[in-house]
Each structure stands twice: as C-alpha cells, then as structure tokens.
Amino acid sequence: MNNLFEYMFGIASVSGLMIFLGKTIITKSFDVSLKKYQNDLELIKIEHQVKYSKLQEERAYFLKKLYIELYQVEEFLNKFISPRVDITEKKISDYQKGYDRIKIVRIQIEKNRIFVSDEFCDKINDYLDACEDIIKETARVQSKWLKENLRIDKGEAPYIFGEQSAINHLIKVYDKVEKDIRDLRIEVAGKFRELIGS
Numbered sequence: 435m436n437n438l439f440e441y442m443f444g445i446a447s448v449s450g451l452m453i454f455l456g457k458t459i460i461t462k463s464f465d466v467s468l469k470k471y472q473n474d475l476e477l478i479k480i481e482h483q484v485k486y487s488k489l490q491e492e493r494a495y496f497l498k499k500l501y502i503e504l505y506q507v508e509e510f511l512n513k514f515i516s517p518r519v520d521i522t523e524k525k526i527s528d529y530q531k532g533y534d535r536i537k538i539v540r541i542q543i544e545k546n547r548i549f550v551s552d553e554f555c556d557k558i559n560d561y562l563d564a565c566e567d568i569i570k571e572t573a574r575v576q577s578k579w580l581k582e583n584l585r586i587d588k589g590e591a592p593y594i595f596g597e598q599s600a601i602n603h604l605i606k607v608y609d610k611v612e613k614d615i616r617d618l619r620i621e622v623a624g625k626f627r628e629l630i631g632s
Contacts, residue, residue: 496546497626503539504558504619507565510535511612532569536562550625561618564611571607 514528539562543555 493549494626496542496549497622500539500542500546500558501619501622501626503535503542504615504622507532507535507539507562508612508615508619511565511568511608511615529569529573533566536565554621554625558618561611561614565615568608568611 510532514532540559543558547555
C-alpha cells in the first residue's frame with residue numbers, strides 16, 4: 435500500500451509538473467504572440483499617423499495656395515475691374531487676365547475637392563461666377579461708355595443709355611463681390627488655422 439501511495443504521489447507530481455510546464459509554455463507563447471501583435475499594431479498606428487500627417491500637409495498646402503489665388507483675384511478686381519478706376523484706362527487684355535486668374539482658382543478647386551466640403555467648393559464657385567459677371571458687366575459698361583465719348587468727340591448728339599446709373603449699379607455689385615471674395619478668403623484662412631491648430 436505504501437508503494438501504491440508513492441506510485442500515486444509520483445504520478446500526481448509528474449502530472450502536476452507537466453501541467454505547470456505546459457501552462458507556463460502556453461502562457462509564454464501567448465505573451466510572445468501578444469507582444470508581437472502589440473508591436474505590429476504600434477507600427478500600423480505610426481504608419482497611419484505618418485499617412486494622415488502627409489494628407490494634412492497636402493490639405494494645408496492646398497488651402498494656402500487657394501488663399502493666395504483668392505487674394506490675387508481680389509487684387510485683380512481692385513486693380514482692373516473696380517468701377518472707381520478710370521474706365522478709359524482698362525484694356526480688353528486686362529479682362530482676359532481676370533478670366534484666366536479665375537480659371538486657375540477653378541482648376542485648383544476641382545483638383546483638390548477631396549480636401550474641403552462640397553458646400554465650400556460650391557460657395558467658392560458661386561463667388562467666382564459673381565467675379566466673372568462683374569468683369570463682363572464692367573467690359574459692357576466700358577464699351578458703351580467709350581462709344582458714347584467717341585460720338586461726342588465727333589460732334590454727334592449725346593446718346594446715353596443711363597450708363598451713369600449703370601456705373602452706380604456696377605459700383606454696388608462690385609462692392610458686394612469684393613466683400614464676398616474677401617470674406618471667402620478669410621474663411622479659407624480660418625480653415626487653414628484650424629488645420630494647423632493655431
């Protein structure tokens with residue numbers, strides 16, 4: 435009986451030792467696997483942050499460029515289209531420069547539409563439409579104004595289409611467009627500041 439007790443104790447001890455070693459090996463194996471997965475997750479997280487950072491950098495570059503382009507449109511309107519500028523100083527090529535500047539902004543918006551909301555893109559395009567309208571209207575008023583002055587210079591009777599009121603209307607429309615484009619430019623600056631966290 436004593437032998438049986440020793441035999442059972444030996445089997446139990448060996449079984450207990452095997453269970454302990456098996457448990458330890460499995461636990462270590464899981465710990466190693468867990469550590470490996472944690473490292474993999476950390477690498478994926480860092481990779482994601484780098485990619486996100488790159489996207490934010492691209493978005494910041496686009497917003498900066500858009501701000502500059504809108505400023506140049508605003509500057510063009512002030513320099514060439516403003517009804518307060520002598521109408522005889524304006525040239526047809528100046529109007530084309532305005533259309534070209536607006537076209538550049540439209541291309542920038544379409545190329546980078548993924549960086550801003552559709553509503554924001556539509557808002558910019560609406561203001562650019564208004565800028566194009568003010569350029570067309572200025573060219574129309576200038577053309578009529580110059581033709582009228584040419585008729586007066588030739589000694590013909592004045593033939594005024596109410597262009598003075600057209601110029602006053604042009605001033606009001608221009609002032610609104612100028613304010614809107616400035617506000618839009620300031621909104622772009624705000625989006626840029628949000629992006630860079632200042």
